[in-house]
Amino acid sequence: MKKKIVILTGAGISAESGLATFRDAGGLWEGYRIEDVATPQAWRKDPALVLDFYNQRRKAALVAEPNAAHFACVELEKNYDVTIVTQNVDNLHEKAGSKHVVHLHGELFKSRSTYDPKLVYDISGWELSLGDKCEKGSQLRPHIVWFGEAVPKLEEAAAYVRQADILVVVGTSLQVYPAAGLVDEVSSAAEIYVIDPHIPTLRSRPKLHTIAAKATNGMAQLLQELVS
Ligand code: APR
Secondary structure: EEEEEEEEEEEEHHHHHHOOOOOOOOOOOOOOOHHHHOOHHHHHHHHHHHHHHHHHHHHHHHHHOHHHHHHHHHHHHHOEEEEEOOOOOOOOHHHHHOEEEOOOOOEEEEEEEEEOOEEEEEEEOOOOOOOOEEOOOOOOEEOOOOOOOOOOOOOHHHHHHHHHOOEEEEEEOOOOOHHHHHHHOOOOOEEEEOOOOOOOOOOOOOOEEEEEEHHHHHHHHHHHHHOO
């Protein structure tokens, strides 16, 4: 049986595809305040601004291509049973060809009804507008988990992390909970690899390996170590 790898990814894995991260210098949260665009309160106060924020991000993601780090995740599937648990909403893991992706924070290319959250729709272009309605006549909102909202896929993701033989953490500052807490779910027998130019603070543990590098170089090093 193949060993199980869970790869927990954040905005840093898509940085080399030209998509901005959130908390780096020049990151998205320098240009916007979270409470203005990424909370249920923001949606109630100024839905047009919220839609515009996600429209801009969707426009960028639409033309972005996966990079070598995303493809390395796919490469690992030859030898391992791979689950991607991503905080990213850009769909670059799917574009690269990863077969099993759990989206913790939703997906940019989907919308859902404000009336019934189970009514989820694909967005074909990049724009979602005020007046775009679900089949029951309610406004559509981005299919994104906003700050203060529950993370519906959390338990599913945690179950994969608990079963992992290897946990790889790539390109996340681990500042946002509950996603960051997934690292603590891993078994003490599992190896943990953390790939990031600025290694986030983590509880020290015997099987922790840090690779202080950008995602593309770091994932290449990881492939050499795990597939040889
Ligand atoms: N390769 C790998 N990592 C990189 C690269 C790169 N080329 N460039 C930057 N990074 C790292 C940074 O060092 C940082 O640790 O990516 C991380 C990005 O952190 P954040 O901007 O905080 O992004 P993320 O951890 O994904 O944010 C979590 O916050 O606002 C929310 O919902 C949003 O899902 C997001 C969540």
